[in-house]
Amino acid sequence: MPHHTLPAEYEDLRMRTRAFIRDVVIPAEPRSGERLNDVTRDQLQAAAKAAGVFAPHVPREYGGQGLPLEYWSPIFQECGYSPIGASILNCMAPDEGNMHMLGLIASEAQKQRYLLPLAAGTSRSCFAMTEPHPGAGSDPAALQTRATKIDGGWSITGHKRFTSGAEDAAFCIVMARTQGHGDSPAGATMFLVDMTNPGVRLGRMIHTTDRAISGGHPHVHFDDCVVADDAVLGEVGLGFRYAQVRLGPARLTHCMRWLGLARRSLDIALDRAERREIFGSPLKDLGLAQELIAQCVIDIETSDAIIETTGTLLASDPKAGSALSSVAKVHCSEAIYRVIDRAIQICGGDGVSDALPLAGYLNEVRPFRIYDGSNETHKWAISRRASAHRAREVAAGAPYLADVDAEFEFDRDAAVVGRGL
Template sequence: MKQNHAGQGRFTGRTAIVTGASRGIGLAIAERLVLEGARVCLTARKAGPLEEAAATLPRGSVITVAGKADNPGHRREVFDAVAREFGMLDVLVNNAGINPAYGPVAELDLDVARKVLEVNVLAALAWVQGAVARQDLRFVERNGTVVNLSSVTGQTPSPGIGLYGVTKAAVSHLTRTLAVELAPEVRVNAVAPAVVKTRFAEALYEGKEDEVSEAYPLGRLGVPSDIASAVAYLASDDSSWVTAMSSPSTAASRSPTAPHDERTRPERTVMTFTHLPTETEKLRQRTRRFIREVVVDAEPAPGERLDQTTRARLQAAAKDAGVFAPHVPKEYGGQGVPIEHWSPILQEAGYSPIGPSALNCMAPDEGNMHMLNVVATEDQKQRYLVPLAAGEIRSCFGMTEPHPGAGSDPAALQTSASRTGGGWIIDGHKRFTSGAIGAGFCIVMARTPATGDGPEGATMFLVDMTNPGIRVGEAIHTVDRYIDGGHPHLHLQNCFVPDEAVLGGVGLGFRYAQVRLGPARLTHCMRWLGLARRAFDIALDRAETRELFGGPINSLGLAQNLIAESVIDIETSDALITKTAALLHEDPKTGSAMSSVAKVHCSEAIFRVVDRAIQICGGDGVSDGLPLAQYLNEVRPFRIYDGPNETHRWAIARRTSSSRKAAVQAGERHLGDTVVRHGNA
């Protein structure tokens, strides 16, 4: 093995294996990856040409391992070298191939044909299997990409090189199959070159160069760098929206065009979040890697809480990784993702129960940040939003009260605020004040009389937790563990706040609270859907590796039904969240109403997914050997938090009935009358 740094670009900090890399297309691909910052392992059959190829590349960027692609021992040696020298693998390029089988397919020697199939097809499959199986390479964890080299000869009859075309057609089909099976963790695509100036092609088309060139719009044969551009594109984050594609690449199309040009979109894409802008998709991928590579290993044992030291360490790491506070505008220290694109990011965060805390997008802080950004004055934003968004303080929202105060019915609000010189005096008792223990401030909802500034109603106040008139009371012990600061009682007695503490307008608290409540309901759905996906993955892995009645659990019909039902719950929840997020962006009032539908459906669907995961895992599912029982404790309160589902159903039914009544009154046909039919049937 020879070890020979490269430029900066799309592959900085990433590693690759390129097979068939001693010359031609394989070497051009390696050159392109190195140019853009990758460290690459070159492999090919013969050591001499391989060393010569490596000598043309920058020192320190390349290692070489010679051997035959269809040799299992050689593949192990390559993976061992990559693990030892690089410690990870991000890109696998299957370029190795042979074509000694000239002549009609019907006349080929079967031993020769077998060898072509082994090298061109089976070896490509074996390389992918090895990369996925090797835990020390972290290929799946790092969301690796595979690019297979196919050929246009696999798409049309190719007399004289027919078996080569058959194997390349198999590579294209293999690519699509692997892409579906490995999505979303691993993307698999193929490039299908046409006639490219390689030693093989020059020999095949000797004397026909002009004739071949005329068939291509650029008027020339392709060159290896054309293919290298296409491969680099498909291996990079620029194409993160596509998998299962077999892309033709000729001199007329040296690299795919912009990913959001609908004219060039591939026919097949799987789990690719096509609605996300490129910058947001890159953030999603960074978030995914950060959660799975950093946060998951820091999770407390089931039933325990996240300690503040670990929380601070993870938040610092999230800032370094560029994934902190995704929902907060950039001017206040966040990533600036608009609400219609929050869901993929928050689902990735929610894959770990402590992920939202690490990224500072956990309730109640996330909802309070959003409301402050929309409603607060600039002075209030600087005093409260900026440190909250930076993770320097936490917050809470004081709404729920002991019976007969506000709970499911906000109109029962008992806490009051009265005018005094230069401000307000607040008196009241709150309970279930999520996040209050250790919070820096509370947004308190209080009933206020009519004043010159506003009507009688409810008003929101920003109250520092250091205010002598506010006191954290008794803790309420609940089954969930991952909301920092618990859910304690909160006592306000003769609590003075200045006029500047009013958030929004006097008497308009319920109206402004909708700015918070609709999105907050939906972000709960997003985060906990991420946790449901985690529970589902645990169950799938268990069902794959545990055997029962002579086969794996996932081969049993009852288990398959549980798995299918969970897929349905996850996908319908995801679709409803996406629709509601778009409505909250386009029409906040309609979106807020739809968030009730999403909250009811998702809270129950997510519970079912986790519950089924426990069932699949059997006794271990309810033990602390797996985190599933704690996940169930986390998601069960969701049917109560942010309004019980029964209250939301009541509101949904009222709105729906009123909407239909108005439509009929406006002229739509009434459809509820019975038709009386006379005569024989």
């Protein structure tokens, strides 16, 4: 069925992506619990380039398909139908978010040095913001890593953790606190740091339930890591502003990819319910199974709708879109988990075994309720924004609706006429 919002050229890309994922990528998926090896990845990425589906989100001048942000979701969902699909098509975290930010903020020289090879799939990257307690985690303002101005550059010192992809990365985008310098304000600054820099040291690997992100989630130490002035990404002191440029779309692309995995999980459950008979009838005809299936469809469709709305808003109003991406992130991370969990329930014992991939899918999506800011943190921010917005409305003259002691006049005759009585 054609997608209801995609222009013809992007609908063609979606259908070619769907065919590539199902015909080429899925047969090459590693066994449950195993990681995709580099040789297979390189072969599949070459095939994706030949098929014209590689790097859908990257501008054409950097080797991608030039897909506008508001149309990312349908194509990213097709990629996400396989756990390795986004990696093969080079739209997997953290590289996808780094590419997007570099395209918007980096200098032309930085784009040539870092964005071009990243977009081509010949290098990988990581994003270093999360720190051990009491450093930055869900609260970026707790940032502990420091960058000190020196002659001709900067010295970065700090300890990061959950630096996804760092083990395989060629470079890192590092968030560090900086003092005011010249006309630049104090705050946070982003730096582009080669992982071969002698001041960079990989630390202990953090073993998590997910396996899709190549390069793991290790600790990374910056020990008097010296970089030149041209390593500053954007402007000094504006790192927190740039983080929102990256994190809003990055939250949403996680929703897109994993919604594709939720769709595959439901397909597995539907196939099972079609052919499995129990108590003398197909599983699909039993009310309890129908309830699980219906709730899956509801979660998928509501997730799809909020992703589409948020993507459109991000493209036109990044600040408002970033705020709505918090709502999308919370809803989708919980809804997608529910879909896969129900699919497991429908499939019974096989659902929790390695006979089907569903248990592995559940392991992949569970961390999303923590990654990119815990859901609890996002709910706190969502609540604060709602309260502040309503307070501004009332201050501007909107009626205060909770005053139970106010006396309201009621014109009975007018009410009767209004009802036509």
